[in-house]
Amino acid sequence: MASRLWRSSRCACGSVSSALLAAAAAAAALWLPLSALQSALLLAAAYGGQELAHVITGEVTYQSTYIKKSGGLQQLLMHTYYLLPLCLDAACHSNFLTVWFVAHNDVLTCRLETPEERAAMRTITDWVISQSPSTEHTTHWWYQRLPGRAHAAFKAVIESPTIRAMFECRFPHEAYAVEPIDGMNEIYVASDKHSLNSDTVFYMEHVDGPWVLYPFCHVYRCICSMNENSQILTQFNNVPAEDLLTDGLVSGLDFNREVHRIANHPTNRNTGHRITLKNHYLVYPRVLRPYGRLLGRLTTAYNVAARNLFLSTIKTETLASRLGAWLVLGGTQAMFLTQQYVGFPNLLYVACLAAADRLLLPGRNVFLVGTSFVHYCMYMSHFYRRYGLAHGTFVRNAVFFKCLAVGQLALMYLRSFEPDPVSAALLVAGYGLSASAAAAIGIDRTYFGSEMGIYKPKWISAFPYSLGIPHPMIVGSVVGLLGFHKLAGVRAAYPWLVPAHVAFYAAHCLQEHFGIHTRKSWEECTRGLLVP
Incomplete structure (x- = not known):
């Protein structure tokens, strides 16, 4: 009897679900009237x-x-x-919906500690010191040109089981292939002297490679410290942490996507050379081998060309070398500014929506719908997931899409403007309250820096929290949105837009109020990334 009831209930659920999906498909067909062809x-x-x-x-x-x-x-x-x-x-x-909208922390770390790894480190360090590298500029030796013992030691580090395990924590072995890219690997000896030559690039925020829009695949640069280092820091803009890579520590970053820089410690100074290996690995889904390996070839070709330009501009003794140095520095700065404050994936997404809105589905508000609610999905996904995330990337994306959404509402408001004191009062009061709340707790805590384990929880008693208004940022934003909706021209042209915004805010407010998030503890989410 119980099994019969189970089968009946399952059939009923299947019927209801199928009917609902068919109704949704029919509604979509009405929204997109297509010919039979x-x-x-x-x-x-x-x-x-x-x-x-x-x-x-x-x-x-x-x-x-x-x-x-x-x-x-x-x-x-x-x-x-x-x-x-x-x-x-x-x-x-x-959790696939949250995965779509979250910004993952793709910086990987490990430490070389096995006897074989430590022996390889000593061999490389001794060989580099025997070459008497310059202290006036950085020095580079390419892996494929190294002599016997140094080459074998470098290969041992490349094939290190510790580094392999580091990758498998982020990219499961069953699904992803991880292959070394020998043509990019090098020994790198740092110098703290850089005066408008290509060495200055390392002290600027920069992205190493250009293939930021190549989906599903990655080229990783692993910076492996071969000896003691107390001076040179490796900083990652979108992960609020810095690594003092020393004595076997390894930091892996996405060559084509991760914004980073190096900086000198304010007080510590190295007494000898800072020696590192730059190992490179291609990471791709096993089912996309030809496509993945193409990224490896493209990145290697770019790296060879960039390497030649870089080496020709380390010493800026001629006009051509000085112009080349300015080209390197200018290109680096432009790439950094775009990736850090806008994001190339965001630009591509917006461009595709604009093309679809204009060429494929004109008059269907594809651009408006596709850009107005993305930031709410990001809010809810990051609040829910909390761990393993790149907070800086999340803030960049959320601010970008919120500005785009509110900017479109403001443009509609200006186009339809007519005197409406109530509308103006709602806008000023609402967004004034929201801005005051954000200023009181700061931009990083506004975007869940505490919930994501980066900043310690902090009780805020400043205005407007002193008034006892629950969720004042959301309340203020909703009031401001109602100010847009109050204007007759906006309401007549887009009667559904502001109610949809308010519905998203309401869903997120309920999520915050009832604490709907992953059950990872706050301590588990911190992962040593706390900022005071």
């Missing part, structure tokens, strides 16, 4: 794309495992009937 082409593209994905990845379809067996047709009917509801059920038990 367009519908047929989209259907063919969907099925063709699905089959192509299976061919590219080598993934076996579930249908192929039963279709030729006895009862295969009945199984196909069941498969078809329950497919969409079960996909929804699986989605409810996964």
